[in-house]
Amino acid sequence: xxxxxxxxxxxxxxxxxxxxxxxxxxxxxxxxxxxxxxxxxxxxxxxxxxxxxxxxxxxxxxxxxxxxxxxxxxxxxxxxxxxxxxxxxxxxxxxxxxxxxxxxxxxxxxxxxxxxxxxxxxxxxxxxxxxxxxxxxxxxxxxxxxxxxxxxxxxxxxxxxxxxxxxxxxxxxxxxxxxxxxxxxxxxxxxxxxxxxxxxxxxxxxxxxxxxxxxxxxxxxxxxxxxxxxxx
Numbered sequence: 001x002x003x004x005x006x007x008x009x010x011x012x013x014x015x016x017x018x019x020x021x022x023x024x025x026x027x028x029x030x031x032x033x034x035x036x037x038x039x040x041x042x043x044x045x046x047x048x049x050x051x052x053x054x055x056x057x058x059x060x061x062x063x064x065x066x067x068x069x070x071x072x073x074x075x076x077x078x079x080x081x082x083x084x085x086x087x088x089x090x091x092x093x094x095x096x097x098x099x100x101x102x103x104x105x106x107x108x109x110x111x112x113x114x115x116x117x118x119x120x121x122x123x124x125x126x127x128x129x130x131x132x133x134x135x136x137x138x139x140x141x142x143x144x145x146x147x148x149x150x151x152x153x154x155x156x157x158x159x160x161x162x163x164x165x166x167x168x169x170x171x172x173x174x175x176x177x178x179x180x181x182x183x184x185x186x187x188x189x190x191x192x193x194x195x196x197x198x199x200x201x202x203x204x205x206x207x208x209x210x211x212x213x214x215x216x217x218x219x220x221x222x223x224x225x226x227x228x229x230x231x232x
Contacts, residue, residue, distance in 0.1 A: 011062065019051055022058045029156035030056060032100060036158035039096030039132070045086055046143075046151050063151030065143030073178045079144045080174055080181055083137070084188035086149055087170070091131040091163040102133070102161030105202050112205035115212055118227040120201040125164070133161045137170040139177075167191055168199035173207075176226075204230070 008023045024030045037060070040047045048060035068079040109122045134141075135157030143151030167189055174181035186196050204227055211220035 018062045020060050020062050032158050033156040035098045036155035065145045065150035068142040068144050069139035076139050077181050077184050078147045080185050081188040082147045083142055083149050093132045100159045102159050108206050117208045122201050125198040128162050130160045131163045133159050133166045135159050138173050164196050165199050168196045169203045172200045172203045
């Protein structure tokens, strides 16, 4: 069984060809991933190719490489930096039809405050032009050989949204393991650090809600301690 936070992912063999089968119970996420991968055909981005689509199931090509989050801290940072040009390319693509809108940040803020999370300086930064977003650009969804990105997988959270929101989510998530990752990714992407940093409290609130609802409890406790010392 391969990695899959919202579905079952496994390798299968068809006619001596190794493929990836992904099963998802959520039809919205299923249709989103299918729509995103269809929109990416011919983009030059290293993404899986659809082989067969059925309700609740997607069969796609298997990409080479190792998950970036399984490498040492230095190689993770280098791989994340190498992915910045791919993220920029995605954000410059024509907007595909049919993808969901960005997450509702006002709703995230309300839920977080209602749930009693640690105080955070929560505000929604000014909106920028909407772009094609992956939705979960993390070390766990990037495949790499040496420092070359050979795959960007798991497109079920793709949406139309703010590019700096996506960049900030990727950088802040990586910084939890390596504080240098945030600046490294933002600089490689070519964005203003202050503008990207403004989004980080929302990502912190979103992650806290995830752990509060899905666990495990020790992750929630650790994140709660971290957020309790967030600068005012």
